[in-house]
Amino acid sequence: MGGARGGWAGRGEAGRGDRDVRRGGGAHAHAHGAAGGGGAAQGGEMERFGGGAGGYEAAAAEQQLSRQQERHxxxxxxxxxxxxxLxxxxxxxxxxxTLSDLALALLDGTVFEIVQGLLEIQHLTEKNLYSQRLQLHSEHRGLKQELFHRHKEAQQCCRPHNLPLLRAAQQREMEAVEQRIREEQRMMDxxxxxxLDQxxxxxxxxxxxxxxxxxxITTNPQELTLQMNLLELIRKLQQKESESEKAFS
Structure with missing residues (x-):
């Protein structure tokens, strides 16, 4: 009897164990299903979010392209x-x-800045060269004045019978100085x-x-004229852009 009760007790424990295992398995499966469902839902949310970001970027890119086309x-x-x-x-x-390609090059405003910088460099170079030429001209004028005064003093101190020889020598000296001046001016020019060519x-x-x-890079006069006209167009267009910005600011 004790063995029988033990047997029943064993079967009862085993039965409860089986039921617990089945209940545990069901709970585990339910939890796994819930977790899987949550992951799928989260994945769906992430997918929708990613799709939204991609759509936003595409729309922004399209708007940017549209603005560039309008500006062009x-x-x-x-x-x-x-x-x-002209x-x-x-x-x-x-x-x-040619004009369409030029408009494309001007889209982001970089070329305007480049042209402005080049023109400033050119103006500074021209101003510097002009100053050098003025300085040389001033030196030449001073040289001739000094020579003239020296010749005059020499003539005042010269004896009359030596004056023709002195004047001839002074004339040769003046001609040599003038030749030197012309040569230096030519070299400066x-x-x-x-x-400027550089x-x-x-x-x-x-x-x-x-x-x-x-x-x-070209030295063809016709092409140089065309390039000068293009630079003038860019400069005038830059002025209009600047005036428009001031009007809206």
Missing amino acids: YRLLSELQALVKA PSSCQQRLSYT EKIVLE KVIDQQSTLEKAGVSGFY
């Missing part, structure tokens, strides 16, 4: 209006494609031309590297 159209229209003020021979060289080359190279249509 406005710059192109303003360039076309400015070209009408001589007809220049207008023929400035095709729609050549220096000025070379430095500035033109620097401008051509810089604007070519910046992707500005029509600019490359």
Whole structure:
């Protein structure tokens, strides 16, 4: 009997154990399902959030592109209006494609800053060269005045019978000084031309590297005229942009 009770007790414990295992397994499965469902829901939220961010970025990029297109159209229209003020021979060289490419290069304003910097360098160079030429001219004028006064004093101290010889010698000296002055002026003018030519080359190279249509290193007079017209268009357009910014500020 004791063994039987023990057997029943064993089966009862075993039965309760089985039921506990089944209940535990069910609870574990329920918890796992709940966790899985929560993960799926969270994944759905993340997916929707990611999709929203991507959509926002796409919309922002589209708006940026639209603004650039509008700015390109406005710059192109303003360039076309400015070209009408140029001589007809220049207008023929400035095709729609050239102006459109120029408007594209001007979109972000960098070329405006580059041109402004180049013009400032050019003006400083011209001012410096002009000052050097004025300085040389002043030195030459002082040299001739000093020579004239020295000759005059020598003539006053000279005996009359030696005066013709003295004047002839002074004339030769004056001619030599004037020849020296002409040579120094010629060298100065050549220096000025070379430095200004180098500035033109620097401008051509810089604007070519910046992707500005029509600019490359050349000495062809027609191409130089075209580049000067393009620079003038950029400068005038920059002034209009600056005036517009001041009006809205």
